[in-house]
Amino acid sequence: MQRFADKVVLVTGAAAGIGKATALRIASEGGLLVCTDVQAEAVETTAKEICEAGGKAVGFVSDVSDPASVAEAMERTLAEYGQLDSLCNIAGILHFDNTLDLELEKWNRILAVNLTGTFLMCQAALPALLESGGSIVNMASTAGLAGHPWTAAYSASKGGVLAFTSTLAVEYGKRGVRANAVCPGSVKTAMHDQFKLPEGGDIELLQRIMPLDTFRGPETAAALVAFLASEDAAHINGEKVRVDGGTLA
Numbered sequence: 197m198q199r200f201a202d203k204v205v206l207v208t209g210a211a212a213g214i215g216k217a218t219a220l221r222i223a224s225e226g227g228l229l230v231c232t233d234v235q236a237e238a239v240e241t242t243a244k245e246i247c248e249a250g251g252k253a254v255g256f257v258s259d260v261s262d263p264a265s266v267a268e269a270m271e272r273t274l275a276e277y278g279q280l281d282s283l284c285n286i287a288g289i290l291h292f293d294n295t296l297d298l299e300l301e302k303w304n305r306i307l308a309v310n311l312t313g314t315f316l317m318c319q320a321a322l323p324a325l326l327e328s329g330g331s332i333v334n335m336a337s338t339a340g341l342a343g344h345p346w347t348a349a350y351s352a353s354k355g356g357v358l359a360f361t362s363t364l365a366v367e368y369g370k371r372g373v374r375a376n377a378v379c380p381g382s383v384k385t386a387m388h389d390q391f392k393l394p395e396g397g398d399i400e401l402l403q404r405i406m407p408l409d410t411f412r413g414p415e416t417a418a419a420l421v422a423f424l425a426s427e428d429a430a431h432i433n434g435e436k437v438r439v440d441g442g443t444l445a
């Protein structure tokens with residue numbers, strides 16, 4: 197399957213987890229990759245792995261919450277390939293806190309990366325996507341769909357990503373750019389493995405976000421991102437698709 201032959205795809209958060217799995221998946225289908233992340237060595241490793249497997253990729257540091265860094269990433273993308281066909285906004289951060297204890301600084305940082313970062317990337321990429329008739333895939337979460345304890349900032353940021361994606365879909369759909377959102381539940385990545393419940397946190401309250409059968413790795417979410425970014429999803433615009441093992445069914 198070569199759904200991304202001659203297509204240029206920018207993936208944020210490509211150093212690890214779902215972002216890395218997405219970059220590898222799209223490259224394996226012929227995509228020309230731009231991999232960005234705040235982790236310099238790891239994002240270069242992602243690009244190197246793609247090149248060693250016979251694909252084409254560049255990997256460099258870009259912080260999605262920093263407008264100057266976002267602009268630079270777009271400039272580098274166009275300088276390298278001259279076009280952009282898909283933007284996959286996967287970068288994100290998570291922290292568990294009792295809402296009563298959540299510091300404003302932490303709230304602002306989570307919103308800055310997860311929501312404002314998604315907006316900044318989309319705004320920077322849209323001119324090129326309008327030229328190519330491209331697609332956007334934004335990473336939300338089941339935490340943006342239903343109550344999820346101790347994640348006030350994270351859940352608000354993902355709910356915001358869902359609303360923002362719907363806006364993009366109707367605002368730019370007629371001009372040929374699709375925008376969809378992916379809502380993972382629990383996917384086995386560093387983010388999932390390293391989470392810490394806050395004081396008094398009750399693991400049973402989190403059961404609703406545990407997959408019904410078994411935990412799966414980031415390639416499960418990456419497959420969905422690749423589908424939505426590709427022409428296979430040409431008639432899908434403004435959707436929110438869960439990949440969670442059936443938890444909220």
Ligand SMILES: NC(=O)c1ccc[n+]([C@@H]2O[C@H](COP(=O)([O-])OP(=O)(O)OC[C@H]3O[C@@H](n4cnc5c(N)ncnc54)[C@H](O)[C@@H]3O)[C@@H](O)[C@H]2O)c1
Nearest residue numbers: 209211212213214234259260287288337380382383385387
């Ligand atoms: N793992 C899950 O269970 C799960 C569930 C729902 C949603 N998600 C979402 O999926 C996305 C990927 O998560 P993951 O599980 O792969 O986590 P991860 O921690 O393995 O990967 C996240 C990546 O984003 C990068 N990043 C963080 N801040 C950044 C910034 N300012 N600019 C650029 N890159 C930045 C990190 O360096 C890291 O490489 C996130 O948006 C997350 O909210 C994950």
